[in-house]
Amino acid sequence: MDFSRKLPIGVQSFKVLRDDNYLYVDKTEYIYKLASTGRVYFLSRPRRFGKSLFLSTLEAYFLGKKELFKGLAIEKLEEAEKGKREIWQEYPVFYLDFNVGKYDCIEALNTNFNVFLSDLEEKYGTSRAEDNFAKRFEGLLKRAYEKTGKQVVVLIDEYDKPLLYSMENQPLNDEYRAVLKSFYSVLKSSDQYIRLAFLTGVTKFSKVSIFSDLNNLNDISLVPQFSGICGITHTELLKTFEPEIRALAEANELSYEDCIKTLQQKYDGYCFVPETERMYNPFSLLNVFFGNQFEYYWFATGTPTFLVNSLKRSDYHIPNLDGNVEMTSAGLSDYRAEAGSEIPVLFQAGYLTIKGYDKLLQLYRLGFPNDEVRYGFLYNLFPNYCNVVYAEGPFCIAQFYRDIIAGRVEEFMQRLKSIMASLPYDTVKKESGESIALREHNFQVCVYLVFALLGQFIELETPVSNGRTDAVIKTDSRIYIFEFKLKEDAAAALKQIKEKNYAERFKAENKKILLIGVSFDAEEKTVGEWIIEEL
Known part of the structure; x- marks a missing residue:
C-alpha cells in the first residue's frame, strides 16, 4: 500500500481532510449549485454515504475558508463570478449534529438542543422571554443577523436519528415528533434571517407532520442534477482511486479489469434517480482499499433490527426484495409510522435502490443495490425465519x-x-x-x-x-x-x-x-x- 495516499476512513471534517492531504472526491460543484439556486434543502441518503462530510464542506464554504478549496471545482466557478458579486463571504453558521447521543429518552434530545443553543447564546446573547427550544432558536437567528449583518446558514445533520431510534417506542416517538416539528417550523417563520438551510437524514417523515409547516423545503433527494451529491460514481472511482484499484487487484490475484468488475458487483449499484450514473457507498470502498480485501463492511456498522422485525410482523414476501418491488415516487420519499411502511424506509436507508422505471405507469422497480447489501441483509433475516x-x-x-x-x-x-x-x-x-x-x-x-x-x-x-x-x-x-x-x-x-x-x-x-x-x-x-x- 502507498501510505502517502491517505484514505479518509472516518474523516468527516472537510478542514481535516484538506489540511492533512487525504484523498478527496471533489463534490464542490454541488456546493456552488446549492448556494446559487435555493434556500432551504433536504437530502435523504443512506448512512455512511458521506452526508456529514458534505455538510462540513458547506460549513467551510460559508465560513469563507477559501484556502481549503484551492484546486477544486468551486474555485473556478467562484472566480467566474468575480466582479458580478462578492465572493467567498463569511456567514454565521449554526451546525446541529444529531449523530451524537443515544436517543432512548426525551432528556437525550433535550440535552442535545440545550448544548447546541447554549453555545450559540454565549456568542449572540439570550432573552428571558425565550422559554422553549423553538423560541430560543428563533431569537438566535435574529440576533446573529443583527450582530453580523449577514443571514445565517443552518446545517442539521441526521435530523431523523431520534425518530429512527424510537420507531418501536411509539409514545417516545410521538414526543420526539412534537418537539422536532416545533423546532423545524422556525426555518420558515424566520426565513428573512436565513441565507441557506440544509438538512440531511435517512428518511423524510412527511406523513407524520415533521415538515408539514415547512412547505418551503426543497427535497433534492430524487432530483437528477443532485443525484451524485454524495457517494462515489464509477467515473469518480476510476479517476481518483486507480492506484488503489491496482493494489487491490494484485493482492487478490486479479486483472485490473476483473478487479473493477468485482468492485461493481459487490459495492456499486445505488441509484437515486433513473438514468443517472450509479453510486458506490464511500465507506465500503475506502475500507476495501485500506485492507485490500473484498469484505462486507457496510453491515458491520449496524443491524437493521427494527426493519427485520417490521418485515416479519407484516408477513412480507421476502423474495420480492430481490428486484420485484414496485412503488410510486410519492411512496419513495415518504414514511408512515404504521404497518406497510417498510419499503420506503428500506429504500431511504439504502437496503433497496432503484433498478428500473416504468415511465407509462410511473412506477419505480426496487431491489438490492449490490452483493454487499443483498447478502448482509439476508443474513440478518436468516435467524428470524430459520x-x-x-x-x-x-x-x-x-x-x-x-x-x-x-x-x-x-x-x-x-x-x-x-x-x-x-x-x-x-x-x-x-x-x-x-x-x-x-x-x-x-x-x-x-x-x-x-x-x-x-x-x-x-x-x-x-x-x-x-x-x-x-x-x-x-x-x-x-x-x-x-x-x-x-x-x-x-x-x-x-x-x-x-x-x-x-x-x-x-x-x-x-x-x-x-x-x-x-x-x-x-x-x-x-x-x-x-x-x-x-x-
Missing part, C-alpha cells in the same frame, strides 16, 4: 455449501429440515392458534434464504424455458434441480420437474443432473419428505 442463531448463520450456509459441492444431497436436505424443525415462538398467531398460512410463509422464506445465500458461492438460478422451477444449483460436476410443494407430496414435485422438462436446457453441459422433489410437512412445520432421482 431455527439458527445469528452467529451460526454464515457457518450454517457454509455447511450447506460443503454438502452440495460434495454431492451429499441427503445431508443437505436433513440440514434444511433441521433448521426449520422449530419456528421461533413469535411466528405463532396466538389469537387464532397456529396459522397454517403463516407456517407455509415461513417455510417459503426459509427455503428462499438458504438458496439465496448459497448464491455467494455457487451458481444459482431459477428461470427455465418451460415454466419456472424453485431452484437450480450448478457446481463444477453437478446440476441440482429442486421443486418444493406445500400441499402436495414429494412425488408430485418430482413429477412437475419431469413433465415441464426443467432439465432439458442443462443436458448440453455434460454434468450429472439430479432432480429433487420436496414436500412440506404441515404438522411438523418443516420439510417433510424428499425424492432424489438422477437422470
